Amino acid sequence: MNKPAENIAVSSEDVPLITGGQTFSSITEKIVGIIEQKTPKTWYLAIGASLSLLMVLMGSVGFLVWEGTGIWGLNNPVGWGWAIINFVWWVGIGHAGTLISAILFLLRQKWRTSINRFAEAMTLFAVSCALIFPGIHVGRIWIAYYMFPIPNQMDIWPNFRSPLLWDVFAVGTYFAVSFLFWYTGLIPDLGTLRDRAQTRIKKIIFGILAIGWRGGNRQWRHYERAYLILAGISTPLVLSVHSVVSTDFAVSILPGWHTTIFPPYFVAGAIFSGFAMVMTLSIIARKIFNLDHLITLNHLEKINKIMLLTGMMVGYAYSIEFFIAWYSGNIYEQFVFINRAFGNYAWAYWIMISCNVVVPQLFWFKKLRRSIPIMFIASILINIGMWFERFVIVVTSLSRDFLPANWDYFSPTMWDILTFVGSFGLFFTLFLLFIRVLPMISMTEVKGVLPEADPHHSTGESHE
Amino acid sequence: MKFDSQTYRLTDKGRFGSITLIVGIIGLILSCVGWFTDSQQFYFSYLTAFVFWLTIALGGLFFVLLHHLVGAKWSIVIRRFGESIMMVIPLMAILFIPLLFGLHELYLWMNSEVVASDHLLQGKSGYLNLNFFVVRAVLYFVIWTVLAFLLNKYSLQQNQNPSPEQIKKFRIISAPGMILFAVTLTFASFDWLMSLDAHWFSTIFGVYIFSGSFLSLLCVVTLVVIRLQSNGVLKEAITKEHYHDLGKLMFAFIIFWGYMAFSQYFLIWYGNIPEETIWFLHRWEGSWKSVSMLIVYGHFVIPFFVLFPQVTKRNKAVMTVMSIWILVMHWVDIYWLVMPTLHHHGYHLSWIDLATFIGIGGLFLHLFWRIFTAHPLVPVGDPNLEQSIKIVS
Numbered sequence: 010m011n012k013p014a015e016n017i018a019v020s021s022e023d024v025p026l027i028t029g030g031q032t033f034s035s036i037t038e039k040i041v042g043i044i045e046q047k048t049p050k051t052w053y054l055a056i057g058a059s060l061s062l063l064m065v066l067m068g069s070v071g072f073l074v075w076e077g078t079g080i081w082g083l084n085n086p087v088g089w090g091w092a093i094i095n096f097v098w099w100v101g102i103g104h105a106g107t108l109i110s111a112i113l114f115l116l117r118q119k120w121r122t123s124i125n126r127f128a129e130a131m132t133l134f135a136v137s138c139a140l141i142f143p144g145i146h147v148g149r150i151w152i153a154y155y156m157f158p159i160p161n162q163m164d165i166w167p168n169f170r171s172p173l174l175w176d177v178f179a180v181g182t183y184f185a186v187s188f189l190f191w192y193t194g195l196i197p198d199l200g201t202l203r204d205r206a207q208t209r210i211k212k213i214i215f216g217i218l219a220i221g222w223r224g225g226n227r228q229w230r231h232y233e234r235a236y237l238i239l240a241g242i243s244t245p246l247v248l249s250v251h252s253v254v255s256t257d258f259a260v261s262i263l264p265g266w267h268t269t270i271f272p273p274y275f276v277a278g279a280i281f282s283g284f285a286m287v288m289t290l291s292i293i294a295r296k297i298f299n300l301d302h303l304i305t306l307n308h309l310e311k312i313n314k315i316m317l318l319t320g321m322m323v324g325y326a327y328s329i330e331f332f333i334a335w336y337s338g339n340i341y342e343q344f345v346f347i348n349r350a351f352g353n354y355a356w357a358y359w360i361m362i363s364c365n366v367v368v369p370q371l372f373w374f375k376k377l378r379r380s381i382p383i384m385f386i387a388s389i390l391i392n393i394g395m396w397f398e399r400f401v402i403v404v405t406s407l408s409r410d411f412l413p414a415n416w417d418y419f420s421p422t423m424w425d426i427l428t429f430v431g432s433f434g435l436f437f438t439l440f441l442l443f444i445r446v447l448p449m450i451s452m453t454e455v456k457g458v459l460p461e462a463d464p465h466h467s468t469g470e471s472h473e
Numbered sequence: 474m475k476f477d478s479q480t481y482r483l484t485d486k487g488r489f490g491s492i493t494l495i496v497g498i499i500g501l502i503l504s505c506v507g508w509f510t511d512s513q514q515f516y517f518s519y520l521t522a523f524v525f526w527l528t529i530a531l532g533g534l535f536f537v538l539l540h541h542l543v544g545a546k547w548s549i550v551i552r553r554f555g556e557s558i559m560m561v562i563p564l565m566a567i568l569f570i571p572l573l574f575g576l577h578e579l580y581l582w583m584n585s586e587v588v589a590s591d592h593l594l595q596g597k598s599g600y601l602n603l604n605f606f607v608v609r610a611v612l613y614f615v616i617w618t619v620l621a622f623l624l625n626k627y628s629l630q631q632n633q634n635p636s637p638e639q640i641k642k643f644r645i646i647s648a649p650g651m652i653l654f655a656v657t658l659t660f661a662s663f664d665w666l667m668s669l670d671a672h673w674f675s676t677i678f679g680v681y682i683f684s685g686s687f688l689s690l691l692c693v694v695t696l697v698v699i700r701l702q703s704n705g706v707l708k709e710a711i712t713k714e715h716y717h718d719l720g721k722l723m724f725a726f727i728i729f730w731g732y733m734a735f736s737q738y739f740l741i742w743y744g745n746i747p748e749e750t751i752w753f754l755h756r757w758e759g760s761w762k763s764v765s766m767l768i769v770y771g772h773f774v775i776p777f778f779v780l781f782p783q784v785t786k787r788n789k790a791v792m793t794v795m796s797i798w799i800l801v802m803h804w805v806d807i808y809w810l811v812m813p814t815l816h817h818h819g820y821h822l823s824w825i826d827l828a829t830f831i832g833i834g835g836l837f838l839h840l841f842w843r844i845f846t847a848h849p850l851v852p853v854g855d856p857n858l859e860q861s862i863k864i865v866s
Contacts, residue, residue, distance in 0.1 A: 115721075245728075248732060252732075252736070256739075256740070256743075259740045259744075260739075260740060260743040260744060261744070262744050262745075262746055267740065267744050267746070268676045268740075269675045269676050269677040269678075269736055269737045269740050269741065270676035270677040270680065270736075271736070271740065272732070272736040272740075273677070273680060273732070273733070273736065321652065325655060325656075325659075326676075329659065329676050329679070330676055333674050333675075333676045336597060336600060336663075336674055337674045337748075338592075338593040338596040338597060338672075339748070373648075
């Protein structure tokens, strides 16, 4: 065989994923240490702030139930306001978690191991936030169970041809499968927590949760098979959930909503915003808990590359939509797009373009891709941009429909804003509880990518 | 066929090159006869065959761009296949020229009387006009050719000079190359296929063509690998693990194609706007209905279930049959996109379809084989080559 030039240190992928000379035990100490140490004061501060926001959410939802959807800024053409925007935005954020845990697993992307656990947790919490909005948007939420096809004496069924019903199934399935996947991945780590537990109560709780994990050979084989199968089941969900969400719009005949590229375009946007949220959270987490050796700059750089890619995918969709609107020769279609870019919502359109298409272009440069402040700000801007993308889609198309007599301008009320802001309270409360009681990084999987976990690992001497 | 496993070169290239050349020339001569007997049928058949082979060549370009962009290692041993396939693009540029003479027969919007009496087409004439059409076509081929040439050049340099800088060079081309590829493929598919029915439009169309393009490339690579190995070539370098990976990608792109096809169909069906549904209605008329159903089952359902289990992806016989099957389906798909414009009431297979197919295909495969066998069959200078050989999927 030709000598394939052994002495050359090749591309950046070959640098170790985990730095700082970590061993199996140092990883356990580091990650479990976060849970076992005394609760830090900053955590109390953070959970205090989150709980306050959660109260805001409960207050605004409570008032909504009392008073009705009239408290929102909805008007005659714009029947879908912030609630649907928030729903799509939160569901979208969840997608990165599933992509990281399922698709990157199938693609043998080992760098996912440092971020998959909390990204999956983020998925669950984001989907929880999302589910609130369609639930309360029905107005009379005490009959929200009508969304489910429950047999009843009046023979009333939901409309199976309605994408809103598909949403119930799609998002419900998504939550259930994501939860199972997340929990399956947790089992070996729960075993570790049980074995290290100092108090009896903890031992019992973690013991129940670990469902008899002993770490034997056969258990590992079953575990890995189950994980692979769940990854396979989750993978279509990454595509299907947001595709179904996109049909909420695309099956209608409203200009700006009815276009065939919507399903993949929504999926790309979802992954884009989800990775931005993963980025925001991981920068904060690695700062607070000193996880620099586990979530390294290389991990963050890879996330930035994905954001650059998915950012350009949504840019592609924006451009093709615009071009085809012109090419179609349909005056309504043309009007909607010109109105988006230059009409009374132009400010929202250009926020969307700058945040989603222009900002990710920074990541062409390695220096910026590896600069924490830049990526932190960019990740937040991208999520702002992705919120505005949904705003542009929902509001501009509705507020200027076929009949000019119907046209109206949508402005949110205080309650729109408070409900949205409050949903962050729910998200962060759940997230903070999660990092306090469960290992936020998968110990098992991170250990699996250490060089000594490789059965072909040699201790330095060459094979030849 | 004789293979030197030290240098990865073919010392005896076999007769594949000469056979494909002869078949290609015969095919093209027959196509000329076809042109004399029925020029309109000829142009539509030629377009179908041209697009079929071009999408494979573009799939090769995408494969190489993607390979470098993500720093893939498993695919290093098959990188030369992709590179040699994309190097056929300049030939496709030459083979595009005959189409230029048939534009009036192919595209309704090329006729000024039709446009004069059609309000919608007048609105599109800023984009759909002869000059701009030709300028765009030239631009697409220039971009594809330049990308293919540069990537291939660096690859051959890497054989001599296996340094990390070489990998950097690939990347510098691949990132902007990917963007150019996405834009050009999209607009080429709008120009050459979507504008056959110039009233119709679909934003997903470019992605749909792309999905079929990469899928058929994977099938071609799989077939060539299996054929070579049955002749004792690259037997150690390419293992079952690589088949498995190719099969997984094939499976993924079967689903991706199905996803695109379904998105396009479903949203148009549900919206039920006459200006959009008419396109599918044309493909539901007469015997076209059976072709449409064949595509649903043949291009998605059957390959989906066959490629689902692990064992089939690691089985050479199944992979051979499936690759051929999917390639046939890809041709049916292109046929189904192009031909309803000519034959409104049902499909009408012509011998010219076959002649143009083997004519272009023969030259395509001949050139591919010449480029492929002129150099070591794997990138011997790639520092990760050994890792790629040892990969476990």
